[in-house]
Amino acid sequence: MIKGNKDHAALADIFNQDEARVDWHDETLWFVRAKRDKAANTLSEWEALRENASQIKDNVLSNLHDYLSEFESNAQQNGVIVHWAADAAEHNQIVLSILKSKEISRMVKSKSMLTEECHLNEYLHQNGVEVIDTDLGERIVQLAEEPPSHIVLPCIHKKKEEIGELFHEHLGTPKGASDPQLLTAAARVHLREKFLTRRAAITGVNFAIAETGEFVVCTNEGNADMGAHLSEVHIACMGIEKIIPKRANLSVFLRLLARSATGQPITTYSSHFRTPRKGQEMHLILVDNGRTQQLGRADFRNSLKCIRCGACMNTCPVYRRSGGHSYHTAIAGPIGAILAPNLNMKQYADLPFASTLCGSCTNVCPVKINIHEQLYKWRQVIVKEGYADPKKTIAMKAMEFTLSHPYIYRNAGKSGRWVMKNMPFLVNNKLNAWYTQRDMPAPPQQSFREWYKKNNNE
Numbered sequence: 001m002i003k004g005n006k007d008h009a010a011l012a013d014i015f016n017q018d019e020a021r022v023d024w025h026d027e028t029l030w031f032v033r034a035k036r037d038k039a040a041n042t043l044s045e046w047e048a049l050r051e052n053a054s055q056i057k058d059n060v061l062s063n064l065h066d067y068l069s070e071f072e073s074n075a076q077q078n079g080v081i082v083h084w085a086a087d088a089a090e091h092n093q094i095v096l097s098i099l100k101s102k103e104i105s106r107m108v109k110s111k112s113m114l115t116e117e118c119h120l121n122e123y124l125h126q127n128g129v130e131v132i133d134t135d136l137g138e139r140i141v142q143l144a145e146e147p148p149s150h151i152v153l154p155c156i157h158k159k160k161e162e163i164g165e166l167f168h169e170h171l172g173t174p175k176g177a178s179d180p181q182l183l184t185a186a187a188r189v190h191l192r193e194k195f196l197t198r199r200a201a202i203t204g205v206n207f208a209i210a211e212t213g214e215f216v217v218c219t220n221e222g223n224a225d226m227g228a229h230l231s232e233v234h235i236a237c238m239g240i241e242k243i244i245p246k247r248a249n250l251s252v253f254l255r256l257l258a259r260s261a262t263g264q265p266i267t268t269y270s271s272h273f274r275t276p277r278k279g280q281e282m283h284l285i286l287v288d289n290g291r292t293q294q295l296g297r298a299d300f301r302n303s304l305k306c307i308r309c310g311a312c313m314n315t316c317p318v319y320r321r322s323g324g325h326s327y328h329t330a331i332a333g334p335i336g337a338i339l340a341p342n343l344n345m346k347q348y349a350d351l352p353f354a355s356t357l358c359g360s361c362t363n364v365c366p367v368k369i370n371i372h373e374q375l376y377k378w379r380q381v382i383v384k385e386g387y388a389d390p391k392k393t394i395a396m397k398a399m400e401f402t403l404s405h406p407y408i409y410r411n412a413g414k415s416g417r418w419v420m421k422n423m424p425f426l427v428n429n430k431l432n433a434w435y436t437q438r439d440m441p442a443p444p445q446q447s448f449r450e451w452y453k454k455n456n457n458e
């Protein structure tokens with residue numbers, strides 16, 4: 001979700017105002033990251049699994065057209081109605097037209113980052129359709145009228161006391177109640193009524209198997225199954241990159257997904273949908289929305305291997321201390337910062353700069369996406385295309401000039417050291433972004449060049 005004209009740094013500043021929340025957010029996500037490490041370390045074949053997954057996805061990306069065609073024809077033979085959407089607008093229109101054809105104006109939806117990417121909820125709402133998110137985290141952010149801040153843990157930025165307040169206001173739980181068990185029980189009662197009374201359900205898709213035309217949805221709450229099984233119309237929405245060739249490939253991804261996401265051996269529910277049950281209509285929408293464009297960008301194409309585990313977010317020191325909303329796009333964190341500029345380079349030009357390029361994201365990625373290298377690559381493309389922050393461009397030009405003129409470089413260094421020593425207030429002030437969070441280092445007595453000259457008798 002776009003938040004005005006604010007960029008990542010400005011939105012991170014807002015998140016950083018509540019220091020206690022930042023510390024807690026940081027620690028909570030690091031806890032999940034540590035669980036991921038423990039789970040990965042229990043498998044001696046972990047690296048082989050990652051390599052295997054990466055190669056399967058390489059094959060998919062090189063033969064995407066063939067696998068999609070195979071998947072479509074098998075799904076149609078299974079009785080599924082297959083739709084194709086070139087972009088978010090077409091996807092949303094297809095969903096609405098299915099609902100309209102059945103005169104349905106209230107529905108349930110399980111977690112699907114694709115529908116977040118397409119802003120489906122807002123679109124349906126504007127067209128008179130009520131959508132209830134049934135994933136507990138998604139329902140919480142929906143009640144708070146906020147977008148999810150994490151792809152696996154949508155309300156990780158909220159404390160249980162805040163959730164208690166929301167539930168008190170919307171679900172009538174006692175004021176001040178923040179016991180997770182009590183709140184979960186209240187949510188269960190609230191959602192059960194929705195499952196039983198809504199005629200249509202939307203689910204996402206984690207993996208679509210070309211060989212069989214079936215698709216697999218992974219959840220920990222079973223809410224996708226509840227929605228899909230109780231509804232007359234099941235609409236599944238998937239990005240075209242979710243294809244895998246064979247059922248035999250699935251085990252590789254299922255073993256990697258939950259371990260990378262939350263440190264669990266497997267998600268609680270891995271549900272296979274193949275044919276609609278008697279009397280039910282099953283629709284599947286295959287969405288491009290910029291994916292083929294990304295496929296055509298050689299440096300960024302393998303970002304399409306992403307299985308949306310969220311591990312890169314949990315480990316990212318920037319994400320953990322800036323919060324998911326600072327990325328102002330549906331998919332936050334390091335992978336979101338690669339995917340978003342593909343959709344709109346100008347609007348998301350800030351995101352590839354929201355990284356330390358430490359490489360931790362690349363190290364944890366279960367499908368071996370070279371995330372930090374792609375972020376670095378995006379920076380070069382963005383600067384070249386003229387979308388970089390003008391302040392940064394001017395600063396870089398000044399730096400280029402200084403570094404290419406040794407005399408100016410020497411004098412600039414000397415002046416800088418003198419200012420830091422004699423007039424520290426000129427650098428230790430709030431106009432200096434570096435000083436906001438850190439102390440400025442003490443200026444050295446001499447430059448390296450001076451030291452070298454002295455110690456090497458030049």
Ligand code: SF4
Pocket residue numbers: 260305306307308309310311312313335361364365366367368369371
């Ligand atoms: S880029 Fe890799 S680590 Fe990040 S969400 Fe995707 S699969 Fe997971």
